[in-house]
Amino acid sequence: MLGIVGLVLVALAARRGLATKRTYAGALAAALGVLASLAMSVALVGLVIIPNGPGASEPAVASGEAEEIDEDAETDEPQVPEADDESTPEAQPAEGEQSAAEGEPEAATEETEPTEQPAPATTTPDLSTYEELDERTLAQIVKAPDDHIGRQVIVYGTITQLDAATGQCFVRVSIAHAPQDQWYDYEHNTVGLAGDGEFDCPVLDPFVADDEVKLWITIGGSLSYDTQIGGSTTVPAYVIDAAELQ
Numbered sequence: 001m002l003g004i005v006g007l008v009l010v011a012l013a014a015r016r017g018l019a020t021k022r023t024y025a026g027a028l029a030a031a032l033g034v035l036a037s038l039a040m041s042v043a044l045v046g047l048v049i050i051p052n053g054p055g056a057s058e059p060a061v062a063s064g065e066a067e068e069i070d071e072d073a074e075t076d077e078p079q080v081p082e083a084d085d086e087s088t089p090e091a092q093p094a095e096g097e098q099s100a101a102e103g104e105p106e107a108a109t110e111e112t113e114p115t116e117q118p119a120p121a122t123t124t125p126d127l128s129t130y131e132e133l134d135e136r137t138l139a140q141i142v143k144a145p146d147d148h149i150g151r152q153v154i155v156y157g158t159i160t161q162l163d164a165a166t167g168q169c170f171v172r173v174s175i176a177h178a179p180q181d182q183w184y185d186y187e188h189n190t191v192g193l194a195g196d197g198e199f200d201c202p203v204l205d206p207f208v209a210d211d212e213v214k215l216w217i218t219i220g221g222s223l224s225y226d227t228q229i230g231g232s233t234t235v236p237a238y239v240i241d242a243a244e245l246q
Contacts, residue, residue, distance in 0.1 A: 006030030
């Protein structure tokens with residue numbers, strides 16, 4: 001199942017244009033895992049079912065042993081022990097055993113209170129570890145985003161598109177290294193994804209187009225997409241870990 005999940009994630013990344021060499025290496029590893037799991041499952045099913053199938057041969061028994069078994073079956077009569085309450089030790093327990101048995105049920109049925117399970121750890125990122133950028137550093141990231149994959153930084157921007165065309169978890173943002181006086185001063189066109197990338201992304205729920213935001217992001221590389229005028233463009237892409245209205 002983990003291998004199948006890995007393949008689905010790679011397909012989603014390829015669909016969004018986020019796939020890299022590492023992504024395809026992960027896809028190969030996931031595929032090998034799925035094949036290995038299927039092979040092992042087939043082998044186990046064969047070991048369990050085939051020996052007990054209708055075509056399975058009966059276990060071989062030596063001729064001498066078979067004769068002894070037949071003779072025992074014909075001559076030996078099953079011996080049923082006579083129930084004797086006085087002579088049979090199993091029929092009536094000793095007084096000491098009976099008194100001990102009478103005193104045991106309370107201890108045996110005593111239930112211990114279940115221990116409390118620890119609360120699950122939260123997965124909220126530590127926003128204090130994200131890096132503030134200067135203008136030059138942001139320009140270097142925009143120039144070669146694939147060289148900064150996994151880098152966690154803080155950017156500021158204005159949302160240029162967040163509608164039915166992009167989907168509720170995919171957003172276009174013009175960004176800068178610091179808050180700007182006018183929306184057109186955010187010069188770098190970028191795209192961000194949040195949550196599962198499709199439907200579950202509460203971090204973007206409060207926002208609409210033209211909002212000015214502060215974003216805590218993890219760089220994901222570059223992404224190419226088709227524009228509304230029929231061309232295509234390649235821009236930096238990232239995962240939005242947290243967002244705040246400015």
